[in-house]
Amino acid sequence: MGRRPPRTSYGYLAPSGARVLGWECNNDGCGTGDRPAPPSWPHPCRECGRPTDASFDEPWAHEARGYKIQHHLHSTDRDVREMARLERHVWAYKEACFRDDAPAADRAWRAYRRARSPLWQEAEGDEPAVALSRAQQWLRTATRADLTALLPDVEPSGAPGGHPYTDPEYWAAFAYTGA
Known part of the structure; x- marks a missing residue:
């Protein structure tokens, strides 16, 4: 894909060199997605017709996931907020692994284990x-x-x-x- 994809529904704007793999519906009730990337944006979901977001290759997928987690932490849905709270720890663990920072990975993993339901x-x-x-x-x-x-x-x-x-x-x- 030569052009930069549009900003996602959760606020992520990928750099111009980001590799787009496909698309995913931003309607939480739908969850549809596919590959390859559409030829143009905006791209409607073929199941529900709502707008879709680009899905990225690494490392942009990880960066985009951080934005999505931050977006979900402010959701009006209590369950979405709770899942995002847990996912934030998993994201931090992966981020530390990308940086080869073993002490930070250990702290993130321990925080995740403490945050889970009893x-x-x-x-x-x-x-x-x-x-x-x-x-x-x-x-x-x-x-x-x-x-x-x-x-x-x-x-x-x-x-x-x-x-x-x-x-x-x-x-x-x-x-x-x-x-």
């Missing part, structure tokens, strides 16, 4: 695989009352009934990989 925390001494198994077991057996107590402003989705997440479609895709 249910996502490993018990002292638990291996990550054990913690994942415990979290999956909790989700399978959680009642709507348990979920409402944890997230009072969010109506639990899932299957109808008292235990909405017993079906493996809600928890089986999560897997621990690593050493």
Whole structure:
């Protein structure tokens, strides 16, 4: 792409040399995206018709993600703000890794672990695989009352009934990989 893409809906203006890989819909309810980049901007989403944002190659993708996180931190949606608060730590970790700054990466990782919900925390001494198994077991057996107590402003989705997440479609895709 020879021209600079337009400013994104979340305020990122890529430098003229940035490589655009494709596009993504900026409608949170849609989430559609594709490659390659469109021949011109503005480019409407083929699913919902709303405007789209450019998706970038690294390192511009990382830079753009920082702008998107900052934008989401000011959202009126509490859940969007909470996810952005956590993503900010992941972004800081990646930023430190790009700079080869091990102490900053360690601080970002520790901040992320402290910021997560208590249910996502490993018990002292638990291996990550054990913690994942415990979290999956909790989700399978959680009642709507348990979920409402944890997230009072969010109506639990899932299957109808008292235990909405017993079906493996809600928890089986999560897997621990690593050493």
